[in-house]
Structure formats: C-alpha cells, structure tokens
Amino acid sequence: MERLWAPWRIGYILSDKKEDGCVFCNALKANNDEERLVLYRAEFSFIIMNLYPYNAGHLMVVPNRHIDSPLKLTKQEQAEMFELVNKGIEAINRIMNPDGFNLGMNLGKSAGAGIDDHIHIHIVPRWNGDTNFMSTVSDTKVISEALRETYKKLKEVIR
Ligand SMILES: [Zn+2]
Numbered sequence: 001m002e003r004l005w006a007p008w009r010i011g012y013i014l015s016d017k018k019e020d021g022c023v024f025c026n027a028l029k030a031n032n033d034e035e036r037l038v039l040y041r042a043e044f045s046f047i048i049m050n051l052y053p054y055n056a057g058h059l060m061v062v063p064n065r066h067i068d069s070p071l072k073l074t075k076q077e078q079a080e081m082f083e084l085v086n087k088g089i090e091a092i093n094r095i096m097n098p099d100g101f102n103l104g105m106n107l108g109k110s111a112g113a114g115i116d117d118h119i120h121i122h123i124v125p126r127w128n129g130d131t132n133f134m135s136t137v138s139d140t141k142v143i144s145e146a147l148r149e150t151y152k153k154l155k156e157v158i159r
C-alpha cells in the first residue's frame with residue numbers, strides 16, 4: 001500500500017506553488033478547457049489532467065461541487081464520476097497502451113492529499129518499470145510540453 005500511495009505525495013510536493021482559490025473550481029469557471037487541461041465535461045463532474053503528473057496521462061475526475069468528502073456526493077454524482085473514470089481509462093487505453101492503472105482518492109493531508117478541500121479521483125496509467133518517471137522527466141518544461149501533446153491526443157479519442 002505504501003508504494004501505491006506514494007505517487008500522490010510527489011504530486012503534493014510539486015504542486016506547492018498554488019494559485020488563488022481552488023484550482024478545480026477555477027478550471028471549471030475558466031471556460032478555457034485547453035489552457036486548463038480540462039478534457040471532458042459532464043453534467044455533475046469533469047475530467048482534468050494533472051499539471052504535476054506522476055506519469056504521462058495522469059488524469060483526475062472531479063465533481064463540479066466544491067466538497068471535501070465522498071460522503072457528500074449524491075448518488076447521481078457518484079454514478080457519473082465512475083462513468084468518467086471509465087471514459088478516462090478507455091481514452092488512455094486507446095492512445096497509450098498502459099500495462100495497468102492506479103485509481104484512488106487521498107482524503108485529508110495526512111493521506112497525502114495535495115488539494116484536500118475538493119475531492120477528486122486520480123487515474124494514473126502504469127507501465128512495467130515506470131517507477132523512475134519523475135526523475136527522468138523532472139524538468140517542468142518537458143512535462144508541460146508533453147502534457148499539451150497528451151491532452152490533444154486524449155481529447156481526440158475521449159467519448
Ligand atoms: Zn473547488
């Protein structure tokens with residue numbers, strides 16, 4: 001378990017340079033999906049790419065409402081978020097051919113949550129032997145260029 005959850009801690013350290021307000025609420029309001037890396041919008045939730053990915057194709061499924069616990073999700077939100085998790089997995093499968101996935105939520109700072117007041121489900125594609133990704137792609141510019149590329153590819157195939 002330790003290893004499974006370690007990735008989010010890396011994201012937490014890297015995402016320390018925060019903008020004002022909630023990044024998810026800001027992205028939702030911005031109406032600039034490409035800039036904000038919002039991949040897909042549904043009725044109650046949306047898919048956004050992680051700016052500080054653990055791996056290429058690291059996505060997050062986020063409810064539109066700014067809530068801090070899955071206990072506050074309505075049944076409709078729960079159902080739709082799981083549909084979006086599946087959409088994300090399908091899109092990643094189409095273009096990236098991963099060997100596996102980590103899916104998960106970190107609830108609270110003690111659990112490694114970088115953003116603990118707006119819940120989200122992480123979708124992280126995994127490849128055999130990918131554990132050194134962050135050290136090989138640690139240059140921020142390389143990451144952001146790769147992110148834009150991946151965004152375009154995923155945007156084309158997400159249904
Ligand atoms: Zn929010």
Ligand SMILES: [Zn+2]
Binds near residue numbers: 122
């Ligand atoms: Zn998180």
